[in-house]
Amino acid sequence: MAMGGQCDACLADFDLWHPALTAECLHKFHLHCVSGVNVCPACNAPAAAPTTTFGFGSSPVMPPPQPAQTSLCHGIIDHSQSTVTSECNHTFHLRCFSGSVCPFCNARWRDTVAVSVVPNPSPPSTLFPGVTERPPTFWSFLESHVYDDDDEPVQPPAQGTIAQAAANNRALVIKTHCELPAVPRSTARDNFAVLIHAQAPSIAAEATAARAPLDLVTVLDVSGSMTGYKITLLKRAMRFVIDKLGPGDRLGIVSFSDDARQVIRLTRMSDDGKASAKRAVESLAAGGCTDILKGLIEAAKVLDGRRYRNAVASIILLSDGQDTNNLNGWGTSKNYSVLTPPSFKRSGDRCLPVHTLGFGTDHDAAAMHTIAEETGGTFSFIENQAVVQDAFAQCIGGLLSVTVQEARISITCSHPGVRVRLIRSGRYESLVDADGRAASLDVGELYADEERRFLVFVDVPAAGAEEDVTDLxxxxxxxxxxxxxxxxxxxxEVAVAVVQRPVKVATNTEPSMEVERERFRVKATEDIAAAQEAAERGAHAAAKAILDRRQEALARSAPGLAGDARCAALLSELRELSTRVANRRVYEQTGRACLLAGMSSHTQQRATSVQLFGAAAPTSNPFGSPAPPSFSFGGSGAYATPAMQSMVDSSRKTREGGGGGSFLVRTEQGSSSDDGSNISVACTTTAL
Known part of the structure; x- marks a missing residue:
């Protein structure tokens, strides 16, 4: 097997005689080290059953060698399935071979792999490529292939749907912007900024039926603190979600308090499926304590155990309380990572985001933010509980419009003297080669029309005497x-960044507004994180000063930037955050959640929902539309896509149309407990 590295189980080296298996969780083992186990020896990711599929030094009856062209699937090797690299240096999916003979070159191996055979296996899916049977996982090959068959089969696409989608969707667009149009020929510049701007394709109105179908699991807190108006609002929000899902989408509902249960299996949202889901929602009742981990474990069972899979999958987690069953320590010393099941954590191209909604002011914002960060999801904060439906709407507006998956940007230096120094990519993984001649960015999944901007800093050499243009x-x-x-x-050619190299550059040359705007956004994001850190250690005056200085810096930036609509929206956000870190009481009540939601939004360049009562909020946003009574920021203007905004508009019309939910509810004082006892709340209600 492939040489180099150590087994994550026994810590012994891999060599020619000890095979290396790479699991979905990216840990590597000798084949014999995972025989008989039911959890990953390195990270405890659960297996459905123990196994003895691997034998070491055994002498099985070997099948006759098969021709190479019939033994290999020619599928893509990635981290979504287990892989083995053989002694003869060929790499396979674990499912693609058994015995001790290489199916490609017929070389004999010292270790034997015996994959369980399923009696009467299900036929290959005849559905379109985006809908497949549950793909094999690392653990599924350590057991017989027995499906729970608890998820409803997905819907096949309408005739011609794929061709229609391909014809109507334009491609992803990439553009570049240099911080200056020209650099003097004799001058070398270090850290010269180039902005890479990527925008996902749209979904044309006539092609909406061809969008990728969604597998959605909602994980809902029904602890005692949800008693009364909260659970009524939650049920209304869930009815809205159900109404907006299409017949190709599947919805599963998990509720949790002291324990967790699957309220409804993954069910297609046909007319019958929607009726069933609404009945399930109406059955929800509040009571007990809050165990977020059990809720997410139950959701993991639903999604990991699917027999069929839609092209897009996600989880929405809503909680109004704090998980005291699984977290040890106090404040930031708590290990919030224990709340995220291993199969949800980001790994390679695999993306199963958990979008978290902190409901009310008593939820654990740090826990919800951590869960979102570890899975590639977003964290939203709903102080104004009456508009929780809008938060659900914005989230599903994006999930129902995914046009791009597994996006990866590659950067190569065109000029021999140019080197990539640094990439500002937020939460997106970036890699710069050791010599600086190439770099890459893992962008992942994009909603229709969604944009990403990344600053790439390069070293520009002095130009030659005849060099009028330098390709960067x-x-x-x-x-x-x-x-x-x-x-x-x-x-x-449109994605090539070039800079002019005149002998002399005019002193009044204007910098690129695109680059300067992104510089300001990146610095503001860093300041939000710094202010949050200062507030956590009790330095509230310092936290406020950090945010105030960034507001003042806008006036000293590039000419015209202060009047830019996007910068004005970010300025309003900084002003709002500054009021919420000024003292401990306000920070504990709303400030922490606001800052973490802002960080979630800006580091991923994706809209989050921050629904506040708006005491310090502006009366309108910089894009002209009136601001709702509950102020929303955190990228709602800069990052919200047309599909997300349309879904939020639909939610507001539903609430204002007499659905019984058109009230602004604000808790003025009171306390509550998870078992629903000793609740004393004074509220004011105003019709929206």
Whole structure:
């Protein structure tokens, strides 16, 4: 097997005689080290059953060698399935071979792999490529392939849907912007900024039926503190979600308090499915304590145990309380990572985000933020409980419009003297080669029309005597189209960053507004994180000063930036956050959640919902539309896509249309407990 590295179980080296298996959780083992186990020896990711599929030094009856062309699937090798690299240096999915003979070159191995055979296996799916039977996992090959068969089969696409989607969807667009149009020929510049701007394709109105279908699991807190108006609002929000899902989408509902239960299995949202889901929602009742971990474990069982899979999958977690059953320590010393099941954590191209909604002022914002960060989801804060439906709406507006998956941007230096120094990519993983001649960015999944901006800093050499233009970097992108499930490559001259090299540059040359705007956003994001850290250690005056200085810095930035609409929206956000870190009481009540939601939004460049009562909020946003009574920021203007905004507008119309939910509810004083006892609350209600 492949040489190099150590087994994560026994810590012994891999060599030619000891095979290396790479699990989905990215840990590597000798084949014999995972025989008979039911959890990953390194991270305790659960297996459905123990196994003895691997034998070491055994002498099985070997099947006759098969021709190479019939023994290999030619599928993509990634981290979504277990892989083995053989002694003869060939790499396979674990499912693609058994015995001790290489199916490619017929070389004999010293270790034997015996994959369990399923009696009467299910036939291959005849559905479109985005909908497949549950793909094999690392653990599924350590057991017989027995499906729970608890999820309803997915719906096949309408005739011609894929072709229609391919015809109507434009491709992802990449553009570059240099911080200055020209650099003097004799001058070398270090850390010269180039902005890479990527925008996902749209979903044309006539092609909405061809969008990628969704597997959605909602994980809902029904502890005692949800008693009364809270659970009424939650049920109304869930009815809205159900109404907006299509017949190709599947919804599963998990509720949790002291324990967790699957309220409804993954069910297609046909007319019958919607009626069933609404009955399940109406059955929800509040009581007990809060165990977030049990709720997410139950959701993991639902999604990991699927027999069929839609192209897009996600989880929405709502909680109004704090998990005291699984967290030890106090404040920031708590290990919030224990709340995230291993199969949800980000790994390679695999994406199963948990979007978390902190409901009210008593939820654990740090826990909800951590769960979202570890899974690639977003964290939203709903202080104004009456508009919780809008938070659900914004989230599903994005999930129902995913057009891009597994997006990866590649950067290569065009000029021999250019080097990439640094990439500002927020939460997106980036890699710069050791020599600085190439770099890459893992962008992942994008909603329709969603944008990403990344600052790449390069070293620009002095130009030669005859060099009028210096080519800096060339940018390309690969991704998977969710409708057609086809791989797409984006490249071309439009994605080449160049800078003019005159002998002398005019002193009044204007910098790029695109680059300066992104510089300000990145610095503001860093300041939000710094202010949050200061507030956590009790330095509230310092936290406020950090945010106030960034507001003042806008006036000293590039000319015209202060009047830019996006910067004005960010300025309003900084002003709002400054009021919520000024003292401990306000920070504990709303400030922590606001700052963490802002960090979630800006580091991922994705809209989150922060629904406040708006005491310090502006009366309108910089894009012209009136602000709702509950102020929403955290990227709602800069990052919200048309599909997300349309869904939120639909939610507001539903609430204002007499659904019984058109009231602004604000808790003025009182306390509550998870078992629903000793609740004393004074509220004011105002019709929206």
């Amino acid at each position: 970097i060339k940018v390309s992108c690969t991704y998977r189209d969710t409708s057609s499930r086809q791989s797409v490559v984006v490249a071309g």
